[in-house]
Amino acid sequence: MSTASVPLPAWINYGLIPLLNLFLAFFFSGLVVWAIGESPFEALKLLLAGALGRGEGIGFTLFYATSFIFTGLSVAVAIHAGLFNIGSEGQAYLGGLGAALVALSLDRYVPWYVTMPFAIIGSALFGAACAAVPAWLQAKRGSHIVITTIMFNFIVSSLMNYILVRVLIVPGKMAPESRTFLEGGQLPKLDWLIGMFGGRLGAAPLNFSFLIALVMCFLVWLLIWRTKLGYEMRTLGHSPTAASYAGMRYARIVMITMLISGGLAGMMALNPVMGASARLQIEFVGGAGFVGIAVSLMGRNHPAGIILAALLFGVLYQGGAELSFDMPTITRDMIVVIQGLVILFAGALEYMLRPAIVRVYQQISGK
């Protein structure tokens, strides 16, 4: 008998299976560490100590997690409507331009809390604009959104390259980046948050956008499970034919979903651009858009799960950086391997263990 249709309790579906998949990913990562002649347990210990040991480490972990929450939400919103937005990377990159333009034009005149709302809107608008064309192509012309969003990642990359090298670059400087924003264009650091727990933030760039990310989690939850639009999105995700039979307009839902998804990705730029480096730098997204895919998958497309998964990846990023200091044979790119394995086991192979678990479950529960 097939095991695919046997229902399992929620704690197995949302707790046990993801944890086992995660364990497998770490097991194979451990094998890689072992293969290059280091102790996997020692590496894990250093990684955790680096990410969670001191206030500064925690600050960095939360800083990375902030970016991943935004991109994870971006991917999740699209998945609820059955759309695979693989272009969060490009949308975040263009969102950075939106945030930077606001910061560059306002930072001289107003304090940060006046700049911030405009920067949020600017980054979201630019991110949404980047998602608009693939959305329109999917909604009206039937082009596959996965392909078009990939293409747009590259188009945006070329565009930003041009803008940074030719337009926003500081005259006389070699580095392709904008000028440093003044105080009015920077988001404040969250020293007090770490301070509350008795730690010290130190050089960690944890900033106000962390709180914006948490607000967005709540808003996304509200949108998906508590609004009519969210209901329509989920219906479309489950069955496009049912949605159209119920009179929901396909093109409209696709457009709105992708604009929201692109906007969330765009807001990710607030964190590195206005929160950390205080300038627009080339390739500042650094793969966070793709990490968003993993975060969304791990978090089962639910904001609460996304926060947890983003923290996990934050730990990996910060811990991995510390690890490469302590164990020079393991480079920082070990994180990329772990990330890939997590996506593989938690995403593509998520059903691999299910038949075995169903059999065990049936024996134990005596059905």
Next chain:
Amino acid sequence: MDYFDIFISILGSAIRLSIPLLFTALAGLFSERAGIFDIGLEGKILASAFASACAAYWTGNAWAGLATGIATSIVFSLVHGFASITNRGNQIVSGVALNFVAAGLTIVLGSAWFGQGGRTGQVPASGRFSGITLPGAEMMRDVPIIGPLYANVISGNNILTYIAFLMVPISWWILYRTRFGLRVRAVGENPGAVDTAGISVAWLRYRALIVAGFLCGFAGTYLSIAQSAAFINNMSAGKGYIALAALIFAKWKPVPVMLACLLFGFLDAFANFMQGKALPGIGEVPVQIFQALPYILTCVLLAGFIGVARPPKAGGVPYTKER
């Protein structure tokens, strides 16, 4: 230099740049025609470039490098198959995962083994595929027009280049003139019908993926030990995605795939040539426009403004036998 010489040199470099695209796009052709989306092309060429550079470095034999590259790329293909065929996982997620694994693993292993920040050691001359001068190339050189064309564009390439162009008619023949090809095309359109005919959908798709892995192995090998003499971090630099674009631009057909790859290779070569030069009447054209052009063209095509690009119908959908 007069215009003809410039044209010849751009054409020569266009061919060199389009070879990895051609192998990769043909790989994608087999996998997508069988109904398996292959975002992981990028990862496969990266992994095989690394593997063949390592093997060629240690053995000093280019063919050993090629074999290792192909084997590595086939392993990646099989993982993709295990996830997306056997476990019916999401094909795009699986492809993205493999790209990450390849990007990370090549640097981690490379740094651990060679200690040069991800670079492999310099591959000796015997471990590389070097240019072959075709018979009569020197004699023909002085013949106007066809002489330089023959001597500088057609002759002087390495063996992988000629294999790449040979793969085009072979792929066409396999896809359109063999039983396997017919079944591959059928399984990409209507796996249910193939299953009803008593043919295993899973095994057919696995075989298509193995062919894809085989071809990606050539692409990676070309990058690391034919075009250069070592593996460098992130050497594939998005070529897997451009090949994917070329495949779509060619509407999933072998001969148009070759033309699309040549076009994208030409754009790349032209962009390199135009760097810092001004076009008469227009002024300096930003090099980024040429870099973005393959992707823009593909989007325009997908929008249905240049004919209709119709992907294989069952692409991306895992096949479930009736229960």
